[in-house]
Amino acid sequence: xxxxxxxxxxxxxxxxxxxxAVAAVGVVLLFMIRSFYEIIVWGLVxxxxxxxxxxxxxxxxxxxxxxxxxxxxxxxxxxINLRIYS
Amino acid sequence: MVVVSVFLLGLSHLSGxxxxxxxxxxxxxxxxxxxxxxxxxxxxxxxxxxRSKESLIAENKALREELASVKIGLLSRDLLxxxxxxxxxxxxxxxxxxxxxxxxxxxxxxxxxxxxxxxxVGSRHGVDVGDLVGAxxxxxxxxxxxAMETTSLVRLFSxxxxxxxxxxxxxxxxxxxxxxxxxxxxxxxxxxxxxxEGDIISFPSISTTIAGVVERIxxxxxxxxxxxxxxxxxxxxxxxxxxxxxxxxxxxxxIVDEETRDDAIEGEDVVxxxx
Numbered sequence: 001x002x003x004x005x006x007x008x009x010x011x012x013x014x015x016x017x018x019x020x021a022v023a024a025v026g027v028v029l030l031f032m033i034r035s036f037y038e039i040i041v042w043g044l045v046x047x048x049x050x051x052x053x054x055x056x057x058x059x060x061x062x063x064x065x066x067x068x069x070x071x072x073x074x075x076x077x078x079x080i081n082l083r084i085y086s
Numbered sequence: 087m088v089v090v091s092v093f094l095l096g097l098s099h100l101s102g103x104x105x106x107x108x109x110x111x112x113x114x115x116x117x118x119x120x121x122x123x124x125x126x127x128x129x130x131x132x133x134x135x136x137r138s139k140e141s142l143i144a145e146n147k148a149l150r151e152e153l154a155s156v157k158i159g160l161l162s163r164d165l166l167x168x169x170x171x172x173x174x175x176x177x178x179x180x181x182x183x184x185x186x187x188x189x190x191x192x193x194x195x196x197x198x199x200x201x202x203x204x205x206x207v208g209s210r211h212g213v214d215v216g217d218l219v220g221a222x223x224x225x226x227x228x229x230x231x232x233a234m235e236t237t238s239l240v241r242l243f244s245x246x247x248x249x250x251x252x253x254x255x256x257x258x259x260x261x262x263x264x265x266x267x268x269x270x271x272x273x274x275x276x277x278x279x280x281x282x283e284g285d286i287i288s289f290p291s292i293s294t295t296i297a298g299v300v301e302r303i304x305x306x307x308x309x310x311x312x313x314x315x316x317x318x319x320x321x322x323x324x325x326x327x328x329x330x331x332x333x334x335x336x337x338x339x340x341i342v343d344e345e346t347r348d349d350a351i352e353g354e355d356v357v358x359x360x361x
Contacts, residue, residue: 015118050198055247
């Protein structure tokens with residue numbers, strides 16, 4: 001049930017919130033739910049909705065997917081060192 | 087991370103599949119965007135209803151005064167516009183400013199880091215990739231990047247790294263402006279060129295099309311160039327309506343693709359300096 005609600009929250013966030021707020025919501029959900037890798041899919045959805053190849057970023061149009069992946073890696077690394085997750 | 091990177095690399099080369107997924111995602115998100123726009127309008131109406139009578143009277147008075155001064159400015163502008171049109175007709179050139187297709191803005195640029203808009207018209211309404219997007223009549227702000235069936239994604243000219251040809255100031259110096267995101271641009275011109283804050287930057291065209299207004303000029307002591315920072319006169323995050331202009335009808339030598347521009351240069355109706 002929790003992952004379902006989390007995915008609905010992510011869908012609404014991607015559709016309505018600025019990208020930095022979506023990132024903040026994603027970080028909170030990553031800490032609340034174990035292995036919430038669906039956030040990478042939501043990053044991809046955001047790129048499919050709003051993304052264009054950007055000259056300044058070497059024509060990459062998947063910036064938010066890459067960002068979501070980085071968030072997963074970073075939060076996993078932090079969780080390993082937090083007592084409440086052991 | 088490696089798996090994701092490889093997947094994205096593959097996806098970036100399969101533009102057809104990306105387009106299908108993009109259309110699917112847009113179809114799911116469009117009802118949410120429309121609901122957001124409707125609720126936003128409703129919220130504004132409710133907020134207006136609960137404001138105090140005094141604040142409404144004060145705002146009304148201030149707006150009336152501003153309207154009066156703008157009307158006077160518009161009268162002068164109309165006179166100059168008519169004179170400009172007559173002069174062009176005498177030289178055998180005609181303003182080609184076709185009317186655009188009005189579109190509502192569903193998603194503003196602040197939603198993503200890409201500096202893009204989503205508007206509520208698409209291929210069903212005749213919108214095509216490459217069509218120009220304008221606001222408030224004289225301002226061009228971007229081009230159609232993707233046209234889905236009922237919505238379109240607009241790439242703003244101020245998208246980071248985006249290069250556009252512009253002319254600077256009253257002497258119409260040609261320059262290449264680079265987008266810096268959020269309606270901001272930067273360009274470099276030789277130091278000796280006379281330019282001040284508030285000067286108009288426009289697109290090179292027979293028609294007057296504003297790109298922005300000079301905000302700041304940066305000059306380093308040993309640099310032969312000066313850096314001009316200019317900004318679109320409108321805040322794209324507050325746009326509600328835009329116009330989509332068919333790119334095949336628009337007479338723009340700096341914005342359209344090089345093939346179209348070269349065809350225009352080779353055409354017989356081009357006015358040269360000698361003429």
